[in-house]
Amino acid sequence: MKKSPFVFALLLLMVLALPGSAWTATPGASAASSKGGKIETQERETIETFGPLLTDTAVPVAKGVLYLQPFWSWSLVTGAFSNHGRRVSAGGNFYAGEFDLQIYYGLWDNFEVFTVIPVVVNWADSVELPGPGGERSASHGGLSDINLTLKYRLVKEGPLAPTITALFATDFPTGQYKNLNPALLGTDALGAGAYVFTTGLNLSKWVKPFIFYANLYYSMSTSFTDDEGKKHPRDFVTLNLAAEYPLTRKWIALLEFTSFWDGGRLFGPRANVAPTHLLSVLPGIEFMATPKMAFYLGMSVDLIGRNTDARVMPIFSLVWMVN
Numbered sequence: 001m002k003k004s005p006f007v008f009a010l011l012l013l014m015v016l017a018l019p020g021s022a023w024t025a026t027p028g029a030s031a032a033s034s035k036g037g038k039i040e041t042q043e044r045e046t047i048e049t050f051g052p053l054l055t056d057t058a059v060p061v062a063k064g065v066l067y068l069q070p071f072w073s074w075s076l077v078t079g080a081f082s083n084h085g086r087r088v089s090a091g092g093n094f095y096a097g098e099f100d101l102q103i104y105y106g107l108w109d110n111f112e113v114f115t116v117i118p119v120v121v122n123w124a125d126s127v128e129l130p131g132p133g134g135e136r137s138a139s140h141g142g143l144s145d146i147n148l149t150l151k152y153r154l155v156k157e158g159p160l161a162p163t164i165t166a167l168f169a170t171d172f173p174t175g176q177y178k179n180l181n182p183a184l185l186g187t188d189a190l191g192a193g194a195y196v197f198t199t200g201l202n203l204s205k206w207v208k209p210f211i212f213y214a215n216l217y218y219s220m221s222t223s224f225t226d227d228e229g230k231k232h233p234r235d236f237v238t239l240n241l242a243a244e245y246p247l248t249r250k251w252i253a254l255l256e257f258t259s260f261w262d263g264g265r266l267f268g269p270r271a272n273v274a275p276t277h278l279l280s281v282l283p284g285i286e287f288m289a290t291p292k293m294a295f296y297l298g299m300s301v302d303l304i305g306r307n308t309d310a311r312v313m314p315i316f317s318l319v320w321m322v323n
Contacts, residue, residue, distance in 0.1 A: 049252050050294045050319045051204075053284050055213045055242035058163040058204035060112035060153050066322040067104040073097070075313040081305035083274065090309060092127035092136075092185075096120055098144075110153040118144040120175070122187035131183040140187040144175040151202065162205035167217065171196035178226040194221040194233055215240040223268060234262040234271040244286070254284040254298065278305040282315075292321040 051057035061067060077094035079087045097120070104114040121141030130136050149169035157163040175191020200217030221233035242256040259279040265271050284298025296317040302310045 048249075048288060048291065049211060049244055049246070049286060050288075052213055052242035052244065052254055052256050053286075053296050053298045053315060053317060054258050054282060054300070055240040055256050056151075056167070056202050056215050057213065058153070058165045058202040060110055060151050060165065061104045061106035061114075063106045063108050063111075064323075065106045067102075067319060068322060069102040069104070069317060069319045071098070071100040071102070071315060071317045073100075073313050073315045075311045077309045077311055078302075079310045081278075081302075081308055081310055083307055085304060085306050087310060089128075091129060093125040094309070095123040095125075097141075112151045114149050114151075116147040116149075118146070118175075120144045120190050122190075124185040124187050127185050131185055133183055135183050135185060138183065138185040138187050140184050140190075142176060142188075142190050145191045145196075146172045146174045148172070157205065162203045162212075165202040167198070167200050167202055167215075169196075169198040169217075171198075173224065177224070180227055192221070192233075193224040193226050193231065196221045198238075200238070209245060211244040213240075213242040213244075220266060230272075232265065232269045232272045234273060234275060235265050236263065237261045250288050252286040252288070254282075254286055254296075256282040256284070256298075258282065258300070274307045276305070276307045278308050279303050284315075294319045 075096045075098070077090045080090045082088050098118060100116055100118045102114055102116050104112060106112055119141070120143075121139065123137075123139045125137045127136045127138075131138070147169060149167060151165050151167050153163065153165045155161050155164040171192070171194075173191050173193050173195060176188055177191045177193035180186070180188050196219050198217050198219040200215065203212075203214045203216075205212050215238060217238040218235065219238065220235050223230060223232045225231070238258075238260045240256065240258045242254065245253040247253055257279065259277070261277040262275040280300050280302045282298045282300040284296060287295045289295060296315070296319075298315045300311070300313040300315060302312070
């Protein structure tokens, strides 16, 4: 199972390199120079899209341009994946509402910075293992872990080459992860507790009539101490694949596969937490309301995993080019 992300990535790169998929990038053809940089545009087809919903784009925001993208999601825990990948009971009814604000800005040509500010509210009900006072339901909310990401475009799309962008990101442990109240049944656990450093690549390629995207990242977490003691998290690989299909000039169909896969640690003490992985699928639709605004609706469904919750999560989002 742990080799699967690299197999998927190899297959994607083979598709992107097909001679029949050639498209010659023309200066000014992409929205990076004409309409703000986040829109992925092909001059010959005049197809415009703001990219997938969860998979990151490869074309950076143009210099001096600001985008805002709020996300609203509601996740329902439908079960849990055991250590052997079997679906088992989650031990109660658990829900979460999340609002994420993503802010994108083009610092200079081919270089983008963006941040994600998440706020989460958790609910628990009919919990099988009650709290110290017999509590079987609880709720709690607050700020989760903030992300800061830097992206630089290495290669512009050409006859054979996809757009390739290098990425470096840091997650900051701003969400509550220790000094938890047992009466809140875990709903006050809002963050991971560690600094997470991520590096990797984003790719995108137009293969008429589809636009393909891929993210391949490697992430390392710092050790931290929570209410259970010292934790040494595992490194993990993220692989996201997405495709867009323009139904009309306004409506774009979307399909995404998002995943992460745990491994060992490159540096520091040996990991002392259980290995996890998760693969999810997200069908969705995008509506290009104006050249500066688009709306998204999608549904993420967890397919396979290990030592993690299984969720169904509808997501609504919009992208707005401020200037």
